[in-house]
Amino acid sequence: MSGLVALALSIGGLGAVATWLALGPLAGMVTIWAIFIAWGSYFHNGADTAALKNTIVCGIFGSVMAGIAFILIGQFSLGDVLTAPVWVGVTVFVLVFASQVPALAVIPTSVYGYAATAAYVLHVGGDPLAADLSNPIIVVSLSMIVGAVFGMLSGKLSAALSGGE
DSSP, rough: OHHHHHHHHHHHHHHHHHHHHHHTTTTTTTOHHHHHHHHHHHTTTTSSSSHHHHHHHHHHHHHHHHHHHHHHHHHOOOOTTTTTHHHHHHHHHHHGGGGGSGGGGGGHHHHHHHHHHHHHHHHHHHOOTTTTTTTTHHHHHHHHHHHHHHHHHHHHHHHHTTOOO
Protein backbone atom coordinates (compact mmCIF):
# COMPACT_ATOMS: atom_id res chain seq x y z
CA MET A 1 0.00 0.00 0.00
CA SER A 2 1.31 3.47 -0.82
CA GLY A 3 2.55 5.63 2.02
CA LEU A 4 -0.10 8.29 1.37
CA VAL A 5 -2.98 5.79 1.43
CA ALA A 6 -1.57 4.21 4.60
CA LEU A 7 -1.26 7.62 6.25
CA ALA A 8 -4.78 8.61 5.18
CA LEU A 9 -6.19 5.36 6.55
CA SER A 10 -4.30 5.60 9.82
CA ILE A 11 -5.19 9.26 10.44
CA GLY A 12 -8.77 8.78 9.26
CA GLY A 13 -9.33 5.70 11.42
CA LEU A 14 -7.61 7.06 14.49
CA GLY A 15 -9.28 10.43 13.89
CA ALA A 16 -12.62 8.66 14.20
CA VAL A 17 -11.45 7.01 17.44
CA ALA A 18 -10.19 10.33 18.83
CA THR A 19 -13.48 12.01 17.96
CA TRP A 20 -15.46 9.22 19.63
CA LEU A 21 -13.30 9.57 22.75
CA ALA A 22 -13.62 13.37 22.84
CA LEU A 23 -17.39 13.27 22.36
CA GLY A 24 -17.98 10.15 24.46
CA PRO A 25 -15.93 8.69 27.31
CA LEU A 26 -13.56 11.67 27.61
CA ALA A 27 -16.16 14.41 26.98
CA GLY A 28 -15.38 17.40 29.16
CA MET A 29 -11.81 16.18 29.68
CA VAL A 30 -10.48 16.87 26.17
CA THR A 31 -11.49 18.84 23.09
CA ILE A 32 -11.27 17.41 19.60
CA TRP A 33 -9.94 20.66 18.13
CA ALA A 34 -6.95 20.73 20.48
CA ILE A 35 -6.35 17.02 19.85
CA PHE A 36 -6.12 17.67 16.11
CA ILE A 37 -3.96 20.78 16.63
CA ALA A 38 -1.45 18.71 18.63
CA TRP A 39 -1.69 15.85 16.15
CA GLY A 40 -0.74 18.16 13.28
CA SER A 41 1.95 19.75 15.40
CA TYR A 42 3.48 16.33 16.07
CA PHE A 43 3.90 15.74 12.32
CA HIS A 44 5.05 19.32 11.72
CA ASN A 45 7.68 18.88 14.45
CA GLY A 46 9.20 15.85 12.74
CA ALA A 47 7.02 12.86 13.77
CA ASP A 48 9.64 11.31 16.03
CA THR A 49 10.39 11.01 19.75
CA ALA A 50 11.60 14.62 19.94
CA ALA A 51 8.40 15.75 18.20
CA LEU A 52 6.31 13.91 20.78
CA LYS A 53 8.18 15.64 23.62
CA ASN A 54 8.16 19.06 21.97
CA THR A 55 4.48 18.88 21.09
CA ILE A 56 3.49 17.98 24.63
CA VAL A 57 5.85 20.32 26.50
CA CYS A 58 5.45 23.35 24.25
CA GLY A 59 1.71 22.84 23.78
CA ILE A 60 1.20 22.75 27.53
CA PHE A 61 3.50 25.76 28.00
CA GLY A 62 1.44 27.75 25.51
CA SER A 63 -1.74 26.72 27.30
CA VAL A 64 -0.33 27.85 30.65
CA MET A 65 0.71 31.21 29.19
CA ALA A 66 -2.79 31.76 27.80
CA GLY A 67 -4.25 30.84 31.18
CA ILE A 68 -1.98 33.38 32.83
CA ALA A 69 -3.16 35.99 30.31
CA PHE A 70 -6.79 35.35 31.25
CA ILE A 71 -5.96 35.49 34.95
CA LEU A 72 -4.19 38.83 34.46
CA ILE A 73 -7.06 40.16 32.34
CA GLY A 74 -9.50 39.30 35.12
CA GLN A 75 -7.37 40.61 37.97
CA PHE A 76 -5.65 43.72 36.62
CA SER A 77 -7.84 45.97 34.49
CA LEU A 78 -6.10 48.63 32.45
CA GLY A 79 -9.33 50.03 31.04
CA ASP A 80 -11.77 48.53 28.58
CA VAL A 81 -9.58 48.97 25.52
CA LEU A 82 -6.14 48.09 26.87
CA THR A 83 -6.55 45.22 29.33
CA ALA A 84 -6.67 42.24 26.97
CA PRO A 85 -4.15 43.57 24.42
CA VAL A 86 -1.56 44.44 27.07
CA TRP A 87 -1.78 41.13 28.95
CA VAL A 88 -1.83 39.09 25.74
CA GLY A 89 1.21 41.04 24.53
CA VAL A 90 3.08 40.46 27.79
CA THR A 91 2.34 36.73 27.92
CA VAL A 92 3.16 36.18 24.25
CA PHE A 93 6.43 38.07 24.76
CA VAL A 94 7.26 35.67 27.61
CA LEU A 95 6.19 32.69 25.46
CA VAL A 96 8.59 33.69 22.67
CA PHE A 97 11.43 34.81 24.97
CA ALA A 98 11.23 31.50 26.84
CA SER A 99 12.22 29.71 23.64
CA GLN A 100 15.82 30.20 24.80
CA VAL A 101 15.14 27.26 27.09
CA PRO A 102 15.65 24.18 24.88
CA ALA A 103 12.52 22.42 26.17
CA LEU A 104 10.43 25.48 25.16
CA ALA A 105 12.15 26.16 21.84
CA VAL A 106 9.32 25.20 19.46
CA ILE A 107 7.51 28.53 19.35
CA PRO A 108 4.78 27.50 16.85
CA THR A 109 3.65 24.64 19.08
CA SER A 110 3.57 26.95 22.09
CA VAL A 111 1.43 29.32 20.04
CA TYR A 112 -0.92 26.44 19.12
CA GLY A 113 -1.39 25.64 22.81
CA TYR A 114 -1.97 29.32 23.55
CA ALA A 115 -4.51 29.65 20.74
CA ALA A 116 -6.38 26.47 21.68
CA THR A 117 -6.69 27.66 25.27
CA ALA A 118 -7.82 31.14 24.26
CA ALA A 119 -10.44 29.59 21.96
CA TYR A 120 -11.63 27.36 24.78
CA VAL A 121 -11.99 30.28 27.21
CA LEU A 122 -13.71 32.52 24.66
CA HIS A 123 -16.16 29.86 23.44
CA VAL A 124 -16.65 27.58 26.44
CA GLY A 125 -15.50 29.59 29.44
CA GLY A 126 -13.81 28.09 32.43
CA ASP A 127 -11.62 29.17 35.30
CA PRO A 128 -7.85 29.00 34.76
CA LEU A 129 -7.37 28.91 38.55
CA ALA A 130 -9.67 25.92 39.15
CA ALA A 131 -8.19 22.60 40.21
CA ASP A 132 -10.70 20.59 38.18
CA LEU A 133 -11.93 20.10 34.63
CA SER A 134 -13.48 23.57 34.54
CA ASN A 135 -9.88 24.76 34.09
CA PRO A 136 -9.19 25.33 30.37
CA ILE A 137 -5.45 24.81 30.94
CA ILE A 138 -6.09 21.29 32.22
CA VAL A 139 -8.52 20.41 29.42
CA VAL A 140 -6.30 21.78 26.64
CA SER A 141 -3.16 20.24 28.16
CA LEU A 142 -4.81 16.82 28.32
CA SER A 143 -5.95 17.33 24.73
CA MET A 144 -2.42 18.23 23.61
CA ILE A 145 -1.10 15.05 25.20
CA VAL A 146 -3.79 12.90 23.60
CA GLY A 147 -3.23 14.57 20.22
CA ALA A 148 0.53 14.08 20.31
CA VAL A 149 0.10 10.41 21.26
CA PHE A 150 -2.47 9.90 18.49
CA GLY A 151 -0.01 11.53 16.08
CA MET A 152 2.67 9.05 17.12
CA LEU A 153 0.23 6.12 16.88
CA SER A 154 -0.96 7.17 13.42
CA GLY A 155 2.63 7.39 12.20
CA LYS A 156 3.39 3.90 13.50
CA LEU A 157 0.17 2.49 12.04
CA SER A 158 0.88 4.15 8.72
CA ALA A 159 4.37 2.62 8.62
CA ALA A 160 2.94 -0.81 9.42
CA LEU A 161 0.26 -0.53 6.73
CA SER A 162 2.73 0.63 4.09
CA GLY A 163 5.29 -2.01 4.94
CA GLY A 164 7.73 0.63 6.23
CA GLU A 165 7.77 2.65 2.98
